[in-house]
Amino acid sequence: MSPQNLDSLTQAVQERFADTPEPRLKEIMVALVKHLHAFARDVRLTEAEWFQGIEYLTAAGQKCTATRQEFILLSDVLGLSMLTVAMNNDKPPGCTEATVFGPFYVPDAPHYENGDDVANGASGQPCLVRGTVRGLGGEAIARATIEVWQADDEGHYDVQKEDLPHAQARGVLYSRADGSFDFKTIVSEAYPIPTDGPVGALLQATRRSPWRPAHLHFMLKAEGYETLITHVFRKECVYMQADPVFGVRESLIADWKLLPDGATLLEFDFVLNPTR
Structure with a gap:
């Protein structure tokens, strides 16, 4: 032709x-x-390469389950997820930046009160997380929905484990009248993204690291404000410059301070953008 x-x-x-x-x-x-x-x-x-691509996408679909989204993972490592996030979250200066959703969010996480332990038995060192949720004008946002999820110290999310009787290291809580919140959990550790599927094969073939820097996932919702999906990254993590999903933003890196009692403290304030 x-x-x-x-x-x-x-x-x-x-x-x-x-x-x-x-x-x-x-x-x-x-x-x-x-x-x-x-x-x-x-x-x-070539026709052979085209067919190999079809087989690859088929394998990605076959790897998907209710708790494992291989296509999101593929989009992540190709930078498409972060590109879409960046194009659709052009927020005014002062707002907390958004980043990738990740493949391990699940709805209907258990609800907790402020001060509760959302780790719920997940393995890891104790960590206290506290902060505030405010609007761009500095106003406190009461009853903001705060969803949080993370991996344990072995690098596994609860949905990756079979026969776990209840959710671990994920939950939903609400900000107080003054916008403040706090909860107990475990210290976030670096972990490799799943490499037992087509995405892992791609990373191996292209000599790319699968290791994500230590982070805690957040999704915040409040009436009158844009939904925020983001991470808070642990400052001292050695994988910060090689995140395979390109999700790190300088403004999302925070100190995780060691307390005298051996626990770790993360303090982070979120600023939401009013709905346009």
């Missing part, structure tokens, strides 16, 4: 979406065809 016919093929495929009633869907599909075809031409994709 000549180069002219190749271009004609791309145009023909794009024209098949001409009657798409939803304008945004039409825009996305036409652009997707354009860039997919351009990629194939740019690298001169």
Whole structure:
């Protein structure tokens, strides 16, 4: 097929979406065809490579479960997740920055009161977390929903473990009237993202590290404010510069201070952006 016919093929495929009633869907599909075809031409994709790609995506789908999302993990390591986050979370200066969601969030986590231990038996060194939730103008946000989740000191989230009788190291609590919150948990440790699936094979083939820097996941919601999905990273972690999912932001790095009683203290204040 000549180069002219190749271009004609791309145009023909794009024209098949001409009657798409939803304008945004039409825009996305036409652009997707354009860039997919351009990629194939740019690298001169062979039939064998195309089929290998199909097998890879099939394997990624087969690896997905209710508690394991291999496609999110693939999007993460390709930087697509973080690119999407950055494009859609252009917040005013002073707001807490967003970062990637990650593949291990699950809904319906147990609810806790301030001061409770959300670790709920997860292994790790004791840690006290406290801070405030405020708006961009400095106003305290009462009853903000604070969801938190993390891995244990072996690098595993509770959903990666079989036959665990209850959730561990994840929970939901609410800010007080003055915007403050606090809870007990365990110290966050660095861990490798799962390497037993197609994403792990990709990292191994490209000689990339799977190690994520130590972090604690947060999702905050409050009426009148944009939802914030973010991490707080542990400052002294050696993997900060090589995060395989590109999620580190300087403003999200914090000191985790050792207390006299042997526990660790993390203090972090969140600033939410008002709904536009």
